[in-house]
Amino acid sequence: xxxxxxxxxxxxxxxxxxxxxxxxxxxxxxxxxxxxxxxxxxxxxxxxxxxxxxxxxxxxxxxxxxxxxxxxxxxxxxxxxxxxxxxxxxxxxxxxxxxxxxxxxxxxxxxxxxxxxxxxxxxxxxxxxxxxxxxxxxxxxxxxxxxxxxxxxxxxxxxxxxxxxxxxxxxxxxxxxxxxxxxxxxxxxxxxxxxxxxxxxxxxxxxxxxxxxxxxxxxxxxxxxxxxxxxxxxxxxxxxxxxxxxxxxxxxxxxxxxxxxxxxxxxxxxxxxxxxxxxxxxxxxxxxxxxxxxxxxxxxxxxxxxxxxxxxxxxxxxxxxxxxxxxxxxxxxxxxxxxxxxxxxxxxxxxxxxxxxxxxxxxxxxxxxxxxxxxxxxxxxxxxxxxxxxxxxxxxxxxxxxxxxxxxxxxxxxxxxxxxxxxxxxxxxxxxxxxxxxxxxxxxxxxxxxxxxxxxxxxxxxxxxxxxxxxxxxxxxxxxxxxxxxxxxxxxxxxxxxxxxxxxxxxxxxxxxxxxxxxxxxxxxxxxxxxxxxxxxxxxxxxxxxxxxxxxxxxxxxxxxxxxxxxxxxxxxxxxxxxxxxxxxxxxxxxxxxxxx
Amino acid sequence: xxxxxxxxxxxxxxxxxxxxxxxxxxxxxxxxxxxxxxxxxxxxxxxxxxxxxxxxxxxxxxxxxxxxxxxxxxxxxxxxxxxxxxxxxxxxxxxxxxxxxxxxxxxxxxxxxxxxxxxxxxxxxxxxxxxxxxxxxxxxxxxxxxxxxxxxxxxxxxxxxxxxxxxxxxxxxxxxxxxxxxxxxxxxxxxxxxxxxxxx
Numbered sequence: 001x002x003x004x005x006x007x008x009x010x011x012x013x014x015x016x017x018x019x020x021x022x023x024x025x026x027x028x029x030x031x032x033x034x035x036x037x038x039x040x041x042x043x044x045x046x047x048x049x050x051x052x053x054x055x056x057x058x059x060x061x062x063x064x065x066x067x068x069x070x071x072x073x074x075x076x077x078x079x080x081x082x083x084x085x086x087x088x089x090x091x092x093x094x095x096x097x098x099x100x101x102x103x104x105x106x107x108x109x110x111x112x113x114x115x116x117x118x119x120x121x122x123x124x125x126x127x128x129x130x131x132x133x134x135x136x137x138x139x140x141x142x143x144x145x146x147x148x149x150x151x152x153x154x155x156x157x158x159x160x161x162x163x164x165x166x167x168x169x170x171x172x173x174x175x176x177x178x179x180x181x182x183x184x185x186x187x188x189x190x191x192x193x194x195x196x197x198x199x200x201x202x203x204x205x206x207x208x209x210x211x212x213x214x215x216x217x218x219x220x221x222x223x224x225x226x227x228x229x230x231x232x233x234x235x236x237x238x239x240x241x242x243x244x245x246x247x248x249x250x251x252x253x254x255x256x257x258x259x260x261x262x263x264x265x266x267x268x269x270x271x272x273x274x275x276x277x278x279x280x281x282x283x284x285x286x287x288x289x290x291x292x293x294x295x296x297x298x299x300x301x302x303x304x305x306x307x308x309x310x311x312x313x314x315x316x317x318x319x320x321x322x323x324x325x326x327x328x329x330x331x332x333x334x335x336x337x338x339x340x341x342x343x344x345x346x347x348x349x350x351x352x353x354x355x356x357x358x359x360x361x362x363x364x365x366x367x368x369x370x371x372x373x374x375x376x377x378x379x380x381x382x383x384x385x386x387x388x389x390x391x392x393x394x395x396x397x398x399x400x401x402x403x404x405x406x407x408x409x410x411x412x413x414x415x416x417x418x419x420x421x422x423x424x425x426x427x428x429x430x431x432x433x434x435x436x437x438x439x440x441x442x443x444x445x446x447x448x449x450x451x452x453x454x455x456x457x458x459x460x461x462x463x464x465x466x467x468x469x470x471x472x473x474x475x476x477x478x479x480x481x482x483x484x485x486x487x488x489x490x491x492x493x494x495x496x497x498x499x500x501x502x503x504x505x506x507x508x509x510x511x512x513x514x515x516x517x518x519x520x521x522x523x524x525x526x527x528x529x530x531x532x533x534x535x536x537x538x539x540x541x542x543x544x545x546x547x548x549x550x551x552x553x554x555x556x557x558x559x560x561x562x563x564x565x566x567x568x569x570x571x572x573x574x575x576x577x578x579x580x581x582x583x584x585x586x587x588x589x590x591x592x593x594x595x596x597x
Numbered sequence: 598x599x600x601x602x603x604x605x606x607x608x609x610x611x612x613x614x615x616x617x618x619x620x621x622x623x624x625x626x627x628x629x630x631x632x633x634x635x636x637x638x639x640x641x642x643x644x645x646x647x648x649x650x651x652x653x654x655x656x657x658x659x660x661x662x663x664x665x666x667x668x669x670x671x672x673x674x675x676x677x678x679x680x681x682x683x684x685x686x687x688x689x690x691x692x693x694x695x696x697x698x699x700x701x702x703x704x705x706x707x708x709x710x711x712x713x714x715x716x717x718x719x720x721x722x723x724x725x726x727x728x729x730x731x732x733x734x735x736x737x738x739x740x741x742x743x744x745x746x747x748x749x750x751x752x753x754x755x756x757x758x759x760x761x762x763x764x765x766x767x768x769x770x771x772x773x774x775x776x777x778x779x780x781x782x783x784x785x786x787x788x789x790x791x792x793x794x795x796x797x
Contacts, residue, residue, distance in 0.1 A: 141692040205609035323686035325611045330618040334611030
């Protein structure tokens with residue numbers, strides 16, 4: 001710091017500023033470049049301050065839910081904290097779905113909400129909602145700031161809490177009299193300074209690392225099972241994971257959220273695990289003698305029936321959140337640590353471990369046998385495009401442009417996870433834990449704002465796309481050249497699939513009645529629109545979409561009857577998968593499985 | 598039911614022997630937290646408990662250090678070992694929580710509860726109520742010709758027993774505090790050496 005800057009900083013600390021100015025200054029000092037938001041009465045002073053400055057860019061969304069999803073897209077694609085600004089009452093309640101989504105997928109978000117003036121709190125004032133009460137269970141932490149002097153400190157702390165440990169959303173509720181009041185600025189704590197109470201453990205215990213490596217060294221049928229925690233941990237974790245895989249030669253599978261941490265074009269990659277994971281990944285999980293979970297939380301979509309989950313294996317679990325450990329599955333060696341630090345420690349310990357190791361050739365032969373089933377096989381024949389084919393061709397054509405792929409939720413999401421072979425982290429942005437339809441379009445806008453020159457594609461279903469379709473307007477206003485690739489099968493496909501398998505084919509309200517003309521809809525918003533239904537025209541249409549500047553909506557009419565396989569039916573084990581439609585007919589879901597979601 | 602476990606404490610963070618985690622018996626544990634005494638902290642703790650469906654028998658909270666604005670929460674909960682471990686881990690990740698301690702696991706502890714018990718009776722039942730009060734070393738803190746209010750202190754079982762005995766004598770109302778618990782021996786609570794109430 002220069003002498004002049006030091007003097008300025010000191011004088012700034014002593015001078016009173018408006019609450020709104022304190023907020024903007026705190027955001028600047030946190031390195032915030034973009035805020036996704038929507039104005040309203042309770043945040044007008046903050047918007048007034050935004051108007052007076054040029055350092056922070058504001059992206060005006062069309063619905064507060066989309067503001068949070070866009071911030072999530074920004075966060076997932078950059079590894080930074082996403083920042084949201086919404087007004088009181090409906091602004092805050094509309095943000096709740098996004099906040100819950102961010103909590104379930106451990107996405108770092110700071111959401112500033114306006115609040116009615118302090119003297120009106122509790123009086124049912126206009127646009128009042130108990131925001132801290134409503135958001136308590138759907139945030140990592142939240143604050144109500146009652147004093148402008150506390151604003152800067154609280155905002156800095158909010159970023160710290162959102163970012164450190166297992167990341168998550170944090171709400172800062174700011175009454176209008178506080179943002180209009182006067183207060184003193186407090187600078188951010190130096191990076192690495194300990195918080196009074198929130199001090200997540202990041203370095204692994206040496207004993208845990210020793211025990212983990214001892215198990216790895218004698219494993220005959222090991223498998224890595226990695227999750228979004230590796231990606232959240234950052235580039236160091238991704239590099240350490242790849243090094244450890246190269247050193248050990250073990251096979252690896254990943255959760256939906258973990259795709260891209262390990263390159264899908266490597267031989268050791270088994271594909272995704274879980275309900276719509278590959279045959280080889282699920283059977284490897286079931287038959288392994290050592291399961292190494294890294295930044296994954298044994299979600300029910302991954303484990304299937306817990307009573308039959310990986311019955312013969314020892315389990316190592318690396319996670320920064322102690323409450324993830326032994327929650328669903330009891331483990332032999334817990335490693336409470338940041339994934340990156342733990343993986344680096346494992347790399348070092350593995351290199352030092354010299355005991356003779358059993359060969360893995362038999363295990364790899366078994367895996368090759370499972371791979372031989374070609375579980376993702378489908379047939380593209382006839383005049384109708386198969387949804388798998390549309391997604392496979394899209395990724396094949398786009399992959400050399402290092403695309404960011406976002407999705408909505410449903411069949412198209414699972415096909416995207418199966419057919420997009422990610423080779424880099426932070427390129428895959430999807431709603432895993434909460435399963436939020438309407439996530440992908442705003443998330444794509446957030447990713448595009450963060451990476452203006454990049455190719456950002458939202459793979460959507462026609463039903464999901466309509467859930468936040470108003471955001472096309474946001475994309476046009478802010479010149480976010482996203483490509484909305486709609487797989488139109490005229491059904492809420494996953495709902496229809498479950499109705500077919502569980503409810504005798506009674507398709508209650510899952511047909512997409514009265515669909516808009518997506519091409520005209522795109523044009524009404526000022527986007528380019530295109531449509532394809534002929535398999536022979538698919539590649540060219542995809543190329544046209546990628547080459548058209550600005551936001552594009554591309555509707556692909558696909559086979560409405562296609563189901564997503566493989567599938568572990570609810571209540572079943574990993575080794576009881578349905579591989580095809582014929583298989584599904586033979587394996588009816590009955591009993592307790594009917595009650596599961 | 599006391600926990601029969603005599604295995605040593607966790608070897609390292611998160612490490613709980615598998616045999617314990619796979620034990621399906623239900624045990625009662627007393628868990629104590631020191632938290633920042635800030636608005637909403639009780640709602641955070643109770644919301645977590647109800648939101649995740651844990652079984653809570655007693656939850657008490659009171660400020661214990663005015664200068665440092667610390668409160669102590671005592672929770673009595675029942676569950677399998679896996680659930681108890683999960684309750685502690687979930688509580689531990691709340692931001693205003695300084696420390697979570699399992700008093701049941703960490704060695705002997707004492708737990709007390711206070712109850713105010715109103716009994717309306719006349720004649721022989723009055724004498725019987727007073728005799729029971731003496732046996733339980735309870736105090737009479739209010740009386741009218743037709744009623745008593747007793748103050749009784751003890752562990753939960755003792756208070757349950759006292760109330761059961763008062764029922765046929767004309768029990769009208771009870772008001773209980775829930776438990777306050779503390780570990781036996783000289784050691785303080787916070788592992789950073791800063792025991793609440795230490796002059797700062």
